[in-house]
Amino acid sequence: MFERVGGWCKKTLCSVGHRWIPEFLRGVSPVRWPRRIFDAMMEPENGDSRGALFVFILIALSFMAAMFVIAVVAQINKDGGLGTFGDFFGGVLNPVFSFLTFVGLLITIVMQQKEIREAKASSEKQSFETLFFQMITIHNSIVNSMDLRTEPVADPPIAGKEFHGRDCFPRFYQHLKQEIKRAEAAGADDPIQEGYEKFWARDRKDLGHYFRYLYNMIRIVDESAADTGRYMKLLRAQLSDYELIILFYNGLNEKGKRFKPYIEKYAIFDNLPTELLHKNHDLDRYSDGATTDTSIARKKMASDFLATWKRQYIDAEARGLEGLSDTFDEIVSDASEDGISLNELNGAAGGNLKEWLRRAIRKVSGE
Known part of the structure; x- marks a missing residue:
């Protein structure tokens, strides 16, 4: 029976004006509206229950107004006419004021919901920014801890050299370039792949930790709900020219294949020094997104x-x-x-x- 009544009400309301029904009540039988309004107030989908509160207050005020009109008409039809209307009106004021107090409490709850939601969003943003800049600090400490030493040569006499921090990457670049040229001279089918394999075997002990941390740092930013483009630009700004070149060839190798989607998604090579590439057409191994900031x-x-x-x-x-x-x-x-x-x-x-x-x-x- 209730379902038939609900169906009739829903059909009638739609014919009167479906556009005036709040969105969260559309497609729901009017018999179930009280429960839907209550749920929308207590557990709003977007954290904002103002719409449900407005509907609740509107229904309550309409009901009170209807009862007031009925009571006035009943008093007029009595033998005493409006003689007892003052007593009736005084008796009605107390529940009206109580209702308004209740409405004020509901409005306070809604305002607190909004403040809590905004505070939560601000806290999450601040927490992520703190984490991000901590990761940047750790990344830089990994780079600064790098050390390379060359052995002295007796004939001709060449003294050994030491390289520290980011000064190591030009040296890594020389190693990689040498290995690619050797593979090319040996007639390798893919000199870049073979040369990088030899380079990795030589410098893995220094670069392994660097690449693992950089990859996980980018992955964390990508999986966050923050403005990833903004943070990726900050991260990209941390990388020197020679770091970008080493990362470029790492992404083309089997060992760095998981890096490549992030490189292309966030234009990590937007400022790539192409003059340092082995050959310019090496760029063709990446999509345009890797070298162009498309945001x-x-x-x-x-x-x-x-x-x-x-x-x-x-x-x-x-x-x-x-x-x-x-x-x-x-x-x-x-x-x-x-x-x-x-x-x-x-x-x-x-x-x-x-x-x-x-x-x-x-x-x-x-x-």
């Missing part, structure tokens, strides 16, 4: 996509808010086909794609 271009692509989509599907079709969820799914699907992610759409829409769609639809429909 600005992708932001523009996402913005252009939104503008075009709005013109073709929102403005031209005069869509309404009742289909907001379907419109959201449609634009995300179309963007995915063009290689644009939901995060990029949110960024181009000012942080919230659904809110951007709502404003665009309202502007067109005049709601």
Whole structure:
């Protein structure tokens, strides 16, 4: 019986004006609205229960207003007319004030939810920044702890040399270049692969720890919820020219193959000194994303996509808010086909794609 009543109410409300029903209540039988409102207040999906609180207050005030009107009509129809209305009105004020106190308490809870959410986001950001700069410090300490020594030569007499910290990487580069040229002279099928294998066997003891830590540092940033592009640029700025060259050939080797996707994703070689490469066409072994910082271009692509989509599907079709969820799914699907992610759409829409769609639809429909 309740299901039939709920179905009738839902059909009636839809015919009256589906657009006025809050989004979190759409598709739900009115019989179950109280539970849905309660859940939205206690455990809101996005941490903001203002919408559910507004609906609750609106329903409560409507109910009180209806009861007040009924009571006034009943008093008028009595023999005493409005003579006892003052007593009735005084008796009603106490529960009204109690209700307003309860509403104030709910508003306080909602405000605390917002403050807690903002404090949590700020704390998470600060914690990650602290972790990131600690990782940068450790990375630099690993580099500074590097030492290379060359043996003295008797004939002709050449004194041994010492290299420390980042000064070791030009020396590593010379070692790598020598091994690639030797492999090339020996007629190797792939001089870069064979030369790097020989180079790695020679300098692994000094570079193994360096590459393992750098890889895990990039992986942690990539898996975080932070602005990865910003932190990757800071990390990229830590790498010297010779570090980039060694990393370039490491990513082409079997031992560094897990590095390559991150290199191409975050344009690690955006400032690569190409004059230090063995051959310029070695760049062809990476995608364009490895050497070009595409973040600005992708932001523009996402913005252009939104503008075009709005013109073709929102403005031209005069869509309404009742289909907001379907419109959201449609634009995300179309963007995915063009290689644009939901995060990029949110960024181009000012942080919230659904809110951007709502404003665009309202502007067109005049709601």
